[in-house]
Amino acid sequence: MMETSGRVMSVCVALFLTLTSVSAVQRIDSINDLKKINFGQTVPKHSLVLLHWFANTVDMVNTNVIRLNFDPDGDYGAHHYGNYEDMLEPLPRGYQYYTVGNLNEVTSTPLPSYVVHPPSGYEGSNRDRIIFRVTEQIIDQVYLTQHPDHQNNTYDPDQTYQITANLLRQIREFALGGNQQRLFDLSNRFGSDTDVFQIRNTWSDLACLGLLLFIVIQERYSSNQHNRRGNSNRLENNVTPETQQNDTSDDDDSKPFIPSNMESGNRSYSQPPNHCLWIIPCIVIIAVIVIIALVVLSKFS
Incomplete structure (x- = not known):
């Protein structure tokens, strides 16, 4: 009886750890969702360049089917990923994880030059990667992730994001080679006020990529800065002697954190994303499973 109970508890604990690890990965479903990521601070801005390349390299058969069209065991430096740290969910039978994005990998099919040598300010430090799950040439999961500092054999679960097919479709609209009218159309479609x-003139043949980077990074920062200024103006209109004494202690907190080495045109700031939205439901599910298991076992005791 005790041995059976111990096995049930072990299974429940394993299932709990699996669900909580997977639930911590945030889904990014649109370009607006991309603006929630701290590109240029906790996440390399080069990640956006790599993601743009991936979205415009794979085939999308219809709205949700992503087809792999290169050899994941060599092309572009891609290779098998074992998920040994259990950062992602266990693989179903017939599936494999692969990773791509190593700029230093020597291969007969290298990454394009704009990914390996991107424009100034987007170089990165060769830490960002894309992980994708494949079965029979169909990709059903895509993740944007990165290596922690000086640790090239693991990935950072706190900076790992699941990329949906919908987001990949939106990024594909920014494919290289678009003309001036295409830039206007994209700017209007995504509500951008940039000077196309x-x-x-700045990005030349990479103009569509430049527009995407501007929308995700610079306009996100500008929007947050505008909102903070609006809040500051409202506070100033309601100043009292008591609040005036406390204003000086809050001034530094009301300003967005901007690293000193960031260029003025590429600054970004946002609140850190919430990675734990699904943890509580998962805990409830585990609790229900444990209770059912104990009830069943009690009937045989």
């Missing part, structure tokens, strides 16, 4: 003529 300046984007074209």
